[in-house]
Amino acid sequence: MDIDQLLEREIKVFKGRTTASLSELRRLAVRLPLGVASAYQAQPPYPLVFEYAAGQWAYDIDGHRYLDLHAGFGANVFGHAHPKIVEAICFQSKRGSHYAHPTRSLGYYSELLCERFSMDQMRMCNSGSEATMEALRLARVSTGRSKIVRIEGGYHGHHDLVLMSMKPDPKVVGPLPRPLVQPSCEGLSEAIAQEVIPLSFNDSKILEEVLSSQEVAAVILEPIMCNLGFIEPLPGYLEAVRAACSRHGTVLIWDQVKTGATVAWGGAGELYPDALPDLHCLGKTVGGGLPVGVYGGRQDIMNLISQGRADGYGTFNGNALTVAAGTAAMELLDQQAYRTLQNLNHQLQDQLRELIKAHSLPAYVAGSGAKVGLFWAPKMPEDYRQYLEMVDHKAAMACWIYLANRAVLGAPGSDEQWTLCLPLSRIEDLYPLTEGLVDLAEDLD
Numbered sequence: 512m513d514i515d516q517l518l519e520r521e522i523k524v525f526k527g528r529t530t531a532s533l534s535e536l537r538r539l540a541v542r543l544p545l546g547v548a549s550a551y552q553a554q555p556p557y558p559l560v561f562e563y564a565a566g567q568w569a570y571d572i573d574g575h576r577y578l579d580l581h582a583g584f585g586a587n588v589f590g591h592a593h594p595k596i597v598e599a600i601c602f603q604s605k606r607g608s609h610y611a612h613p614t615r616s617l618g619y620y621s622e623l624l625c626e627r628f629s630m631d632q633m634r635m636c637n638s639g640s641e642a643t644m645e646a647l648r649l650a651r652v653s654t655g656r657s658k659i660v661r662i663e664g665g666y667h668g669h670h671d672l673v674l675m676s677m678k679p680d681p682k683v684v685g686p687l688p689r690p691l692v693q694p695s696c697e698g699l700s701e702a703i704a705q706e707v708i709p710l711s712f713n714d715s716k717i718l719e720e721v722l723s724s725q726e727v728a729a730v731i732l733e734p735i736m737c738n739l740g741f742i743e744p745l746p747g748y749l750e751a752v753r754a755a756c757s758r759h760g761t762v763l764i765w766d767q768v769k770t771g772a773t774v775a776w777g778g779a780g781e782l783y784p785d786a787l788p789d790l791h792c793l794g795k796t797v798g799g800g801l802p803v804g805v806y807g808g809r810q811d812i813m814n815l816i817s818q819g820r821a822d823g824y825g826t827f828n829g830n831a832l833t834v835a836a837g838t839a840a841m842e843l844l845d846q847q848a849y850r851t852l853q854n855l856n857h858q859l860q861d862q863l864r865e866l867i868k869a870h871s872l873p874a875y876v877a878g879s880g881a882k883v884g885l886f887w888a889p890k891m892p893e894d895y896r897q898y899l900e901m902v903d904h905k906a907a908m909a910c911w912i913y914l915a916n917r918a919v920l921g922a923p924g925s926d927e928q929w930t931l932c933l934p935l936s937r938i939e940d941l942y943p944l945t946e947g948l949v950d951l952a953e954d955l956d
């Protein structure tokens with residue numbers, strides 16, 4: 512069966528088994544554009560509506576149980592409704608959820624995060640987007656410069672500065688190494704476009720050239736590009752970026768909203784210790800399932816806040832419930848937890864590689880820690896342009912629906928990975944996924 516036939520059949524099956532989701536979605540769409548709370552939730556054919564989740568399982572309103580590897584866009588490495596996190600939230604909520612004053616618990620949480628991600632100081636906010644916005648502003652104050660280098664195609668949240676050149680159209684922005692800037696949606700400021708320099712991942716030569724103008728305040732990048740599948744840095748790339756930033760007085764920001772507390776206990780810093788940034792941005796997993804953002808790093812840069820030269824506002828910054836949930840999550844996700852996840856990850860990768868080989872699937876497998884995926888390109892792309900050329904988006908979509916119809920919830924599309932969670936420890940726990948993929952490969956033969 513070819514991909515088109517498979518997709519057509521699976522969409523029919525999907526629609527047949529999710530009628531309650533579809534009719535609820537129609538009701539939701541009366542008051543909510545597209546029936547969802549974020550554009551990324553409006554995934555084709557239509558989003559499923561959920562009502563209950565526990566451990567590795569999530570249940571939709573049609574009564575189907577899914578092995579949840581979507582994990583709330585990769586946040587829930589601890590699994591759903593973990594008793595320790597539930598207990599921490601309940602305990603705190605009875606003592607008040609929000610004071611807009613410091614708490615002792617915030618101090619402990621900060622110690623945990625600063626130790627884990629090698630930060631001298633940090634500030635909490637409420638989303639990954641806020642974290643990248645604040646970190647970029649700090650970099651500008653610190654350097655007295657305004658330009659920002661970002662990696663073409665990556666995602667760093669939804670404020671204007673980082674929505675420039677997020678998945679641009681190569682026909683519009685022209686060839687590498689110096690593509691034009693393209694706003695990714697309407698309504699972004701023209702003036703801000705002038706501040707952004709998009710460059711290609713894994714090209715440290717052009718970065719060196721651009722930084723030598725000494726006009727660039729910050730380079731922001733994901734150390735592993737987790738919004739284009741899973742694109743690892745080529746050997747030496749991150750170290751060269753680190754050296755170039757140091758040489759030219761540019762602040763290096765690692766956006767670890769996805770990699771932090773997923774790819775290893777200490778995030779990407781544990782994997783690339785010779786390339787550590789000046790500032791980290793964190794989110795997702797570190798909030799224990801509640802909204803969170805964190806930015807922090809070098810003492811002298813964070814001192815700009817204490818000195819009143821940079822601010823960092825937010826009514827809900829340091830929210831006591833998020834701190835309680837985040838602290839419980841960080842304690843649960845200790846070094847042993849990542850050893851277990853990594854072990855499971857390797858076993859899964861081995862099985863998937865065998866499957867790819869046996870069925871000559873045009874796919875590659877990659878991952879680390881809690882992050883893993885089967886990506887529909889013949890090999891790992893090195894940057895956004897290669898990603899566009901190599902990835903078969905239709906196959907990725909077919910794979911997602913195929914698995915959803917067989918009780919596995921992945922993150923949809925070609926951009927995301929699967930996220931393993933704490934309740935999964937043995938390869939047998941991934942049975943619906945491994946079986947589903949064997950069936951898919953056989954159907955495609």
Ligand code: PMP
Nearest residue numbers: 638639640666667668768769794
């Ligand atoms: N940076 C990265 C790398 C992300 O993946 C995301 C969200 N997917 C963000 C920033 C933005 O985080 P949030 O959605 O919490 O604003």
